[in-house]
Each structure stands twice: as C-alpha cells, then as structure tokens.
Amino acid sequence: MTCPFCGHREDRVIDSRESKEGESIRRRRQCLACERRFTTYERCDEVPYMVIKKDGRRESFDRQKVLNGLLRACEKRPVSMGKLAELVDEAESALLDSPDRELPTTQIGELLMTRLKQLDKIAYVRFASVYRDFQDVGEFLTELKTL
Numbered sequence: 001m002t003c004p005f006c007g008h009r010e011d012r013v014i015d016s017r018e019s020k021e022g023e024s025i026r027r028r029r030q031c032l033a034c035e036r037r038f039t040t041y042e043r044c045d046e047v048p049y050m051v052i053k054k055d056g057r058r059e060s061f062d063r064q065k066v067l068n069g070l071l072r073a074c075e076k077r078p079v080s081m082g083k084l085a086e087l088v089d090e091a092e093s094a095l096l097d098s099p100d101r102e103l104p105t106t107q108i109g110e111l112l113m114t115r116l117k118q119l120d121k122i123a124y125v126r127f128a129s130v131y132r133d134f135q136d137v138g139e140f141l142t143e144l145k146t147l
Contacts, residue, residue, distance in 0.1 A: 004038050051095070109131045
C-alpha cells in the first residue's frame with residue numbers, strides 16, 4: 001500500500017479484523033517511513049455474470065428466473081425439483097466457465113432444451129414453445145415431428 005501521508009510504498013499491518021457482515025477486512029497499517037497509521041479495507045471485487053438477450057440487451061444472470069421457467073414447463077409432470085435444480089446448475093456452470101462472464105440466452109436455452117428433451121418430452125415441448133416463440137400450429141407440429 002502507498003502511505004496516504006508521505007507516499008512511501010512499504011508498511012506493516014498492525015491489526016486485521018473482519019467486518020460484521022464478513023464482506024470486507026479492515027486493516028490498520030503503519031508506514032515504515034513516517035510511522036503514521038492509516039486504515040485500509042479489502043473487499044472481494046465481484047463482477048456479475050451476464051446474459052445477452054435476443055435483442056442485444058445485457059442482464060445479470062437470475063437463477064430463480066431460469067428455475068421459474070423450468071417449473072412452468074414441468075408443471076404436473078413427473079420431474080423432480082432435484083432434476084430441475086441440476087439443470088439450473090448446468091446452465092450456471094456454463095456461464096461460470098465462459099471467459100467473458102457472459103453468455104447469450106440462446107446458448108443457455110439450447111442447453112436447457114437438450115436436457116429437458118432427455119428428461120420429459122412434454123416439458124421440452126412446453127419450454128420450446130415459449131422459448132422459440134412458436135407463432136402458429138405449423139411450427140408446433142414441426143417440433144413435435146422431430147421428437
């Protein structure tokens with residue numbers, strides 16, 4: 001740390017304490033040149049994970065929003081909450097593994113649909129109909145025929 005009083009770059013830590021919330025660490029330091037004391041705070045720098053919407057907007061990843069969509073698709077279907085949580089975990093892992101900390105929603109949606117197709121075909125069709133925004137019965141029937 002650079003001393004705020006004399007600009008010297010060497011100091012020693014006298015005391016360290018975690019904040020009440022556990023979100024930062026408070027450190028009392030003493031400059032080795034002028035011997036004055038000063039306080040620094042250490043915090044984890046969190047950059048949110050983002051998704052790129054179809055229209056180009058960026059939003060922070062909302063795990064609950066993904067889970068709600070899957071719950072709607074699986075309503076009254078024999079798919080356990082545990083399986084749905086695994087699907088959301090997979091989507092989140094894909095996002096965590098991306099080097100830019102962001103993924104297009106199309107990629108997340110395709111991942112979810114691939115897994116839903118394996119779990120429950122009806123839930124897959126429900127999810128796909130909303131996700132792919134079917135405009136008429138023809139598109140819906142085409143998707144059913146591919147199953």
